[in-house]
Amino acid sequence: MATVPVLRLSAEVEQLRTIFAVTHPTVPPPASRRTWLGLVVLTLPVILVSMDFSVLYLAMPTIARALHPSATQELWILDVYGFLIAGLLITMGNLGDRIGRRAILLTGAGVFGLASVTAAFAPSAGLLIAARALMGVGGATLMPASLSLIANMFPRDAERARAIGIWTAGFAGGAALGPVIGGLLLHHFWWGVVFLINVPVLALLFVAAPFVLPEFRVRAAHPFDLLGVALSLLGLLPLVYAVKDAAAEGISVRSTLLAGFGAVLLAAFLMQQRRARAPLVNLRLFASATFSACIAIALVGMMAQGGMAYLTNVFLQSVQRYDVLSAALAGLPMAVTIAAFSIGASRIAARIGVRRALAYSLLLAAAGNLGILSLDVTSDLWIFLVLTAVTGIGYGIQFALVTDVVIGSVPPEHSGAASGISETSFELGTAMGLALLGSLATAVFRSRGDGRFADSLGETLDRAGDLGPAGEQLALAAREAFVTGMHAAAAVGGVALILLSAVVAYVMRDRV
Template sequence: MSAPAIGQTASRRTWFGLIVLQLPVLLVSMDFSVLYLAIPTIIDSLGPSATQQLWILDIYGFMIAGLLITMGNIGDRIGRRRILLAGAAVFGVASVMAAFAPSAGFLIAARALMGIGGATLMPASLSLIANMFPQPRQRARAIGVWTAAFAGGAAIGPVIGGALLHHYWWGVVFLINVPVLAVLFLAAPYLLPEFRADHTEPFDFIGVALSLLGILPAVYAVKALAAEGVSAGAIGAGAFGVVMLVAFLWHEKRTPSPLLDLQLFTNATFSASLSIALVGMMTQGGLAYLTNLYLQSVLGFDVLDAALAGIPMAVTVAFFSIYADRLTRKIGVRLTLAASVLIAAAATLGMVALTQTSSLWVFLVLTAIAGIGFGIQFSLVTDVIVGSAPPEKSGAASGISETSFELGTALGLALLGSLATAVFLSKDDGHGFADSLGETLKEHGDVGAVADAARAAFVDGLHAAAIAGGVLLTILAVVVMAVMRGSVRPEHSAH
C-alpha cells in the first residue's frame, strides 16, 4: 500500500490503518503504568532487592527516552512500517520473556528489551500518520486520535492490570501484549503504507552514541534525585549527562548528516511547542504521581479505585485531543495553545482546594478540567512538531516530540515530587516523620496524632507542587503569546 499523494484526502482504508496504528501506542503507554500494580506480587515471587525493584520499574522508560530520536531517524532511513513491525516483534518477544522471567535480573533485562522495542513503535507510528494523512486538517485529527490512544492506554493500564491480577499471576500483565501485536502483524501489511527517505549521506553513529550517553544518565539522575534525594552518584550522572548532551549538540551542529536537525529549533512555533510538551508533562506527570498517593494514603482508596478515579481525566484528554483541530481552525494555533495551557494552569492551581476530607467529586472535576487543557495542548504540539519537519525527517521529529514528553515526566517526578517532599518534612514539628507519607504511616499506624499530622503535611506539599506547576504553566502561556506573535502554523503539506 502506498501513501496518499500530496493534498489527497485519506481513504476509508487509511482510516482503518489509523486504528491499527493505535494498537502499539496503547501497549507502550499501558506498560508505563500497569507494572505498578504487579510489583507487590513480583516481589513475593522473585524477591528482588530494593535496587532491583527500581530498575524493574524504570529501565523500560530509560530505554525509551534514550532511543526515541535514534529510532525515529532509523525509521526514516530503512522504512517506517518496517521498523514498526521490527519493533513490535522485539516488544512481543520481550513481553513473553518478562511474563516467564525466572529471576529479577532476567525481568530487568526483558523490560530493557521491551523499552528498545517501544522506542521504535512511538516515532514510527506517529511519522506514518504524517505519510498517511497529507491533508493538514485530517492529519491534525489523526494525531488527536493518536494522542487519545496514548492517554487512554495510560489510564486503563492500571484498571486492566488490577482486574487481571485479581484472577491470574503477575506475568499476565505482559502476556496481554501478544494477541494485540498479532493483530498488528496481520493487518499492517495491508493497511499501512511504507515510507523511506532517500538518504545518501552516512548515518550519524557518533550522534547516536552521544545522545545515549547524554539522555540516559540525565534521566537516571533526575529519577534518582526524585526517589532517593541528593547523592554523589546522581549528581555525577547528571553532570556527565549534561556534558554529553552539550557534546551532542556541538557535534550535530557540525556534522553534514545530523541525527537531530538543529535548524528546526529556529522555528518559534516548533520551539514553543516543545516547551509546552516539556512543562505540560512535567506538571501533569508530577501531579499524577502526587494525587495518586493522595487518593490512597490520604483519602483511603485502594489501588484499583484510585486507578478508576483517573478515568474522567483520560476521557477529557481523549475527547479534546481528537477535536483540538476544530478549535485551532477557529482561533488559530497561538491562541489555542495559550488558552489550553491556561485551562490546565487553572485546574492545577485549583488543586489547593483538596483537603484531608475532600469529597472525591472535587478531585474528579479538577482533573477532568485539567484534561481539557492537556488534551488540546498535547495533541496540537505533536501535530505542530511533526508538521514542522520535511517528510523525510518526520520520524526524527516524532522522536524529538516523544523525548520531550518523556523528559517532562521525569522532571515532574523529580522537581514537583521533591518540592512536595520538602514541604512534607518541614511540617514535622517533632512528630518523627519518615521520608514519605507511606513510610510514616507504616511506622506509626494509620490512625492517631502522627498519622493526622502526616496527612496534613502531605496535603500541604501537594498544594505547594500544584501552585508551582500552575504558576509555571501560566508563565508559559504568556511566553507562548509573546514568542508566537505573528507566527503561522508550519505546514509541510508534503506529509
C-alpha cells in the same frame, strides 16, 4: 529546420506548467477508508507502550512477593523501560527514516512481543529487568515510527491534525487504562498476565500492517550518525536516571554527578550535531519560535502532568485511603477528557487559531493544577474528579496540537526525526515532573514533621500503625503535611503553565 519551433514550443509549455503549478497547487486527495483503518492499526501499539508505563505500579507488590527483588532491583524493574525509551526515541526515529518506517515498526513490535512473553514468565528479578529493557528498545521504535507514518498517510493538514489527535488520545488512554486493566487482571490471574495482554494486540498488528500501512524511507546520501547516537545515549540516559534517582532518594552526590556527566555529553552532542553531515537532530528546526515553543509545552506540560499524577495517586490511596482499583478508576475522568479533546483539538484550533488554542489550553491545565490547592484530608472525591477533568481538557488540546505542529513543521522525509524530538521532550518532561515536583512535595512534607516523619508518607503511616492509639495523631499530621507538600507542587506547576501560556501567546503572535 523544424526542430527549433518545436523546442521553443516545448519550453513555453513547460513554463506554463510551472506557472500553473505555483498558482494552482495540487490538492492531495482525501484519506481513504483503508488509510483511516491504518490509523487504527497504528494506534494499537501506542496504547500498549503507554499502558506498560503504568501497569506495573499495581503489579509490583505481587511481583515482589513472587521474585523477591532487592530495593534496587525493584527500581530497575519500574524504570529501565522508560530509560530505554527516552534514550532511544531520537535514534529510532532517524533509523526508521532510513530503513523504512513500516519495517522498523514491525521489527519493534516483534522485539516488544518477544520481550513481553519473556517478562511474563521471568523466573528471577534479573531476567525481568532484562526483559523490561528489551521492551523499552521495542517501544522506542513503535512510537516515532507510528507517528511519522501518519505524516505520510495524511498529507492534508486538517486530516493529519485529526489523526494525530486520535493517536494522542490512544496514548493518553493507554496510560490511564494501564492501572485499571492491571488491577482487574491481577484480581483474577498471576502477575505475568499484565505482559501477555500485549501479544494478541501485536499479532493483529502483524496481520493487518502489510495491507493498510504504506512503507516510506529516505535515500540518505550520508552514513548514519553513529557518533551522534552514542553521544545522545550517553547524555540522555544518565540525565534521566539522575532525575529519577533524585525523585526517589533526594538530591545526592550520585545524582548530581550523573546529571553533570549527562549534561556535558549532551553539550558535546549538540556541538557534534552542528558539524555532522547527516545529524540525528536538525538544530535549525529550533530557529523557529513556534517549533521551540511547542517543545517547551511538551516539557513543561508533561512536567506538571507527570508530577501531579504521581502525587494525587498517593493522595487518593494514602491520604483519603481509597483502595488501588478505586484510585485507578478515579483517574478515568481525566483520561476521558484528554482523549476527547485530543481528537477535537484540530477543530478548536480551526475556530480560534493554533496560538490561542495552545495559550488557552495551558491556562486550563494551570487552573486544574491550582484547583488542587482546595483539596484537604477530608475533601469529597467529586471535587478531585472535576479538577482533574478540567486539567485533562487543557492537556488533551495542547498535547495533540504540539504533536501536529512539530510534525507539520518539517518535510515528510524528516518527520521520523521530528517525532523523536517531540516524544523525547514528553519523556523528559515526565521525568522532570517526578523529580522536581516530587522532590519539592517531599521536602515540604519532611520540613513539617519536626523529626517525627520517615522519608515518605507510606513509611510514616506504617510507623504510626505500630504505635497503637498514639499513632493516630502522627498519622493525621503526616497526611496533612503531605497535602501541604502536594499544594506546593501544584502551585509551582500551575504558575509554570501560566508563564508558558504568556510566552506562547507572545512568540507565536504571527501565527493565527
